[in-house]
Every structure is written in C-alpha cells, then in structure tokens.
Amino acid sequence: MGASGVSDEYSPPRLSRWLHSVPHINVTLHRVNDTFAPDSPVYLESLGIIGSIPGAWLILTLTVLLIYLLTRCCDRKQRPPRSITALKITLMILSVLCCAAIGVGLFGNDDLHNAMLQSIQAGNQLAALVNTVKNQSSILEEAMGSRARAPLARLADALDAPVANQTALGTLLRALSALRNNASAAASAADNLRRPLAELNLDAFMKRLWVWEAARWVGGMAGWCCGGAVCVALLAAAARRSRRALLLLCVGALGALVACWVAAALLAAGAVAAADAILV
Structure with missing residues (x-):
C-alpha cells in the first residue's frame, strides 16, 4: 500500500493570482499583454495606468474638499459656537478611525519588513550556494x-x-x-x-537590497508615526476648540492625505508588477 507523496511544485498565492488578473490596458483602453516585462514601454505604461487609479481618487477627493472650502469662504453668516458641535464630533471620530488605520499600517509595515528579512536570508543562502557551485566547478x-x-x-x-x-x-x-x-x-x-x-554576483545585490529595505522600513515607520501624531494632535485641537491649531493640523492632514494616496499608487503598481513576475 503506497503512501501518498507531497508535491513540491510551487503554487502561487491566491493574492498573487488575483493581482495578476487585474486588466493591463494602455492609454487607448485596449488590453495589453500582462507578462512581466520591465523593459517594455507598453507594459510600464499599463502599470502607470494602474497606479493612476489612486491618483484619480485623490483628485476627486481634493475637488470635493475644494468645493466645500469655497462654500465656507462664501458663507458670511455668523453662527453660534454650538453650531459646529456635530462637525467637531465627526472630526474626532474620523481622527480615531485614522489612528486605528495608522496602527494597522504600522503592523503591516513591520510584517512586510519581517517577510523581506526572510527573503533576504533565503537570498543570502542562494548566493552562498552559487558561490559554492562556482568554486567547486573551478576546482x-x-x-x-x-x-x-x-x-x-x-x-x-x-x-x-x-x-x-x-x-x-x-x-x-x-x-x-x-x-x-x-x-x-x-x-x-x-x-x-x-x-x-x-558574472552572477548575488552578494552585492543582496547587500543593496538589505540597505533599501532598511531605508524603506525606517521611512515607513517614521511616516506612519508622523501621521499618528497629526491625528492625535488634531483630536486634541478639536477637543480644545483651538481654531489656529485646527487650521494648521488640517493642512498637515491634507499633506498626509496626498502622501498616502501617492504611496498607494506606487504600491498598487508595484504589487501588480510583483504578481506578474511571480506568475511568469
């Protein structure tokens, strides 16, 4: 009675298959080849279009905000202090939700860092194996x-x-x-x-990859922490009814919003490219 063997064939993750199935289109909205080809202008153009989707959402959000600010600037009616109570409560709730989202972002950044460290460790083992093969073949x-x-x-x-x-x-x-x-x-x-x-020098590549990952992790943690500080300060300013602090922190939150959507565009294009590379 034979024992059932376990297949060693690599199976791509479901998320990679889902990202690979995202349609790749050009500027004329025609579907193009989704095979990973970083040297192809058409493929890079399709990735740019995928990355422009968060940018389009950012433009729409800023347009709505601009319309709201224009209505507020044109409104000269004096309002009692309690008229902004609902707005202040809404702002405080959104600040708490943003803090929660930033906490998830911190966890995701650290989780990605750990996964990258495991990949770098596996790459170092592969580099050592390649060096051993080169030395043994020379001998x-x-x-x-x-x-x-x-x-x-x-x-x-x-x-x-x-x-x-x-x-x-x-x-x-x-x-x-x-x-x-x-x-x-x-x-x-x-x-x-x-x-x-x-000519294959994986040692230098893995060292550069480690430097890039260290810089990415530090920059990501610093960015998320700065965003959390802005949200906490905005929550405190809303509670104290500090008009100047609210204006200053709203401008800071607007800058953080732009930075987050730009990062989302880069991550969307990079994730699709990584999925295409896995499923080559």
Whole structure:
C-alpha cells in the first residue's frame, strides 16, 4: 500500500493570482499583454495606468474638499459656537478611525519588513550556494584539465615502451583514450557550469537590497508615526476648540492625505508588477 507523496511544485498565492488578473490596458483602453516585462514601454505604461487609479481618487477627493472650502469662504453668516458641535464630533471620530488605520499600517509595515528579512536570508543562502557551485566547478575544471594532463602524459609515455602482450597493451591504450576523453568532457562540463555563473554576483545585490529595505522600513515607520501624531494632535485641537491649531493640523492632514494616496499608487503598481513576475 503506497503512501501518498507531497508535491513540491510551487503554487502561487491566491493574492498573487488575483493581482495578476487585474486588466493591463494602455492609454487607448485596449488590453495589453500582462507578462512581466520591465523593459517594455507598453507594459510600464499599463502599470502607470494602474497606479493612476489612486491618483484619480485623490483628485476627486481634493475637488470635493475644494468645493466645500469655497462654500465656507462664501458663507458670511455668523453662527453660534454650538453650531459646529456635530462637525467637531465627526472630526474626532474620523481622527480615531485614522489612528486605528495608522496602527494597522504600522503592523503591516513591520510584517512586510519581517517577510523581506526572510527573503533576504533565503537570498543570502542562494548566493552562498552559487558561490559554492562556482568554486567547486573551478576546482573540477582545474583537476580534470591542467592537473590531469601531466599524469596522463606520463602514463602515455610508460605505455610507449615495448610490451610483449599486445592485447593487454591495446586494452590499456583504449582505457587511456577513454580516460582522456572523460577528463576533457568533465572539464568542459565544469566550464559550461561555471561560465554562466561567473558574472552572477548575488552578494552585492543582496547587500543593496538589505540597505533599501532598511531605508524603506525606517521611512515607513517614521511616516506612519508622523501621521499618528497629526491625528492625535488634531483630536486634541478639536477637543480644545483651538481654531489656529485646527487650521494648521488640517493642512498637515491634507499633506498626509496626498502622501498616502501617492504611496498607494506606487504600491498598487508595484504589487501588480510583483504578481506578474511571480506568475511568469
């Protein structure tokens, strides 16, 4: 009764398949090839269009905000202090929700950092394996090439001496010829294995990737923390009814909104590109 074996075939995550299924279109709204091709202008154009969707939503949000501000500027009617109570409560609720969203963002940034560290560790192991293959193939090529010539030459010279048993001599000569052919084939195979890996320097790439990831993690944590500080300060200003603080922090929140949507556009295009690369 045979045991059921576990398949080692790689299965892409469901999220990658979903992102890969996002339609890739050009500026004429025609669907283009979704195969990962970073050197193709058409493919890069489709990624730019995907990244422009959060930008379009940002423009729509800013347009609505501008219309609201224009109505407020044109409103000269004096209002009692309690007339903004509902607006203040709404602002406080939205500030609390933004703080919760920023907490989720901090968790996601740290989770992504841990995943990137695991990927970098696996990449370092792959780089060490590639270096081992390059070293072993070089040793094998040298052993089967230059080092094997002198012993084989001495053996050929020894077989050139007069021998009474010609049958045994013929067998030895055929074995020597086969040994030379095998040594040449092994040296050629080792050279074919080493040559494609000679220009592959994964160590430098993994070091640069680690620097980029460290900078991304620090920048992400700093950005999320600054956004959380703005939300907390906005909540305090709304509670204290500080008009100047509210204006200043609203401008800061507007800048944070623009930065978040720009980051969302970059992440959307990058996520789709990563999914396309996985499913190549």
